[in-house]
Amino acid sequence: MSTAPAATNTIAAIDASKAIPFRRVLFGLNIPDVGWVTAQNLARHFGDVDRLAGISFGVTAPEPLRLAAEALVIEMGGEPVFIEEASRGLYHAALASAANHLVTLVVQAAELLGVAGVPDPARMLAPLLSAALDNALRLGDAGLTGPVARADADTVAGHLDALREVSPEALRAYVALARLTADRALAAGILDPPAAQRLLDVLAGAPR
DSSP states (O other), X not given: OOSHHHHHHHHHHHHHGGGSOHHHHHHHTTOTTOOHHHHHHHHHHHOSGGGGTTXXXXXXXOHHHHHHHHHHHHHTTOEEEEOOGXXXXXXXXXXXXXXXXXXXXXXXXXXXXXXXXXXXXXXXXHHXXXXXXXXXXXXXXXXXXXXTTTTOHHXXXXXXXXXXXXXXXXXXXXXXXXXXXXXXXXXXXXXXXHXXXXXXXXXXXXXX
């Protein structure tokens, strides 16, 4: 059975949909994990279908429908990346960690800056976050900076004391991420084992 008519009909529907509110178009595509609220947020961010150009889309489909699914993404101006069905959970977990958890970390950091007396946390964070994201995407673990990457155990201990006074939730997040950062820095050769152990000893005294 040919998939060409289905692909042609879908592409024609996208062209016709340009007169329909973008949020309704996104919702109507029945994209996995994109419900009404997510569709509204995407529409608010991108504005219209033309602004999806150049964005990567994970595509999962039975082999007979793969070309049609990829053609749909290309017609929207996107870049299809095929994801096997068995890898969908891992694929989505990675995206959720990168996007959803980042929001939590940034909002938490902004709140802590507010408590510290910074009048406009977003303005202070924006250039720092942009640089950190750029470094992470270009350099990987080699883009790590900060007291953990420098093996500055005294500064990390000071952070723990400050967070303990203000936010137990932020303290737990800091400790978990600092441990992960130290492990990755050690594996990447940024930290030597004795320096990593000093950091882990400091973190071991904090609540999990």
